[in-house]
Amino acid sequence: MGMSDSLTQKIRNDFDLIALHDREGWDHNNHYHHFLLKQLPAQCKTALDIGCGTGEFSRLLAKRVEKVFAIDLSPNMIEVAKQRSRMFSNIDFQVADVLHWEPIVEQFDLIVSIATLHHLPVESLLPNLKATLKPGGRLVILDLLEHENLRDQVSDFVAIPLNWLFQVLNNKHLQQSPEAAAAMREHLRTDHYLTLSQAQRIYTSSLRRAKVRKHLFWRYSVVWEKSAAA
Ligand SMILES: C[S@@+](CC[C@H](N)C(=O)[O-])C[C@H]1O[C@@H](n2cnc3c(N)ncnc32)[C@H](O)[C@@H]1O
Secondary structure, eight states, rough: OHHHHHHHHHHEEEEEEHTTTTTOOOTTTTHHHHHHHHSSSSSOOEEEEEEEEOOHHHHHHTTTEEEEEESSOOHHHHHHHHHTTTTTEEEEEEEOOOOOOOOTOOOOOEEESSSSSSGOHHHHHHHHHHHHEEEEEEEEEEEEEEEOOOHHHHHHHHHHHHHHHHHHHHTOOOOOOHHHHHHHHHHHHHHOOEEEEHHHHHHHHSSTTTTEEEEEETTTEEEOOOOTTO
8 A cells, every 4th residue: 555545544534533523613614615605707507526524615505506516535524414415406425536536628617625635736636627627617725724934923813812702702502522622633643734835836837827815714725717718
């Protein structure tokens, strides 16, 4: 078994366990759902959600898009996503590793991925994602960010108290079990993130005119539109 196979297996095991303890509530990813929804292309019939987890964003998409394909490496995540999405007949949830997934050329108006790409070799994945988008389609990414400079540390002076406030306001009724905390700790042990300059370099070198932005709660976003003439 190669290095990357064993890492993929660890990621799958980590998220299988995290899925069992998932509680719905405010977090640093869904805080940006509204922003991400604003990035949808005007014509958006088909969307792909990569690393959909429990499917919270897939369900938001399904209210706006005819057909949503949502894939995740973790069978337990997909199981929870299906349970929570019984009201939606237009979401196709599949257990799949995006790295071994056979893309169809020009299939999607939108490809979205939230808090997932740090698990993947972005540079080798992007050409496939570009090919799978229809001309005029959009790639919309939100992912975790590593600190790199004083500006990041200064923004913590705002982010840390605001994070505490949002947690108290939104999640005070949610009790995180010791098992949930342990599952997350184990996962974070092997998690690595890009800095903003690394993200800017990687994304803008493959995606002309991609907009790479830093967000307060330790996240960056990328929005890129495939040329309609492509
Ligand atoms: C931090 S979770 C984010 C889930 C969801 N997007 C959200 O915002 O709540 C990352 C997800 O990516 C999935 N994932 C990791 N590597 C993957 C891969 N190679 N292919 C598909 N999904 C993957 C994990 O199983 C996990 O559910």
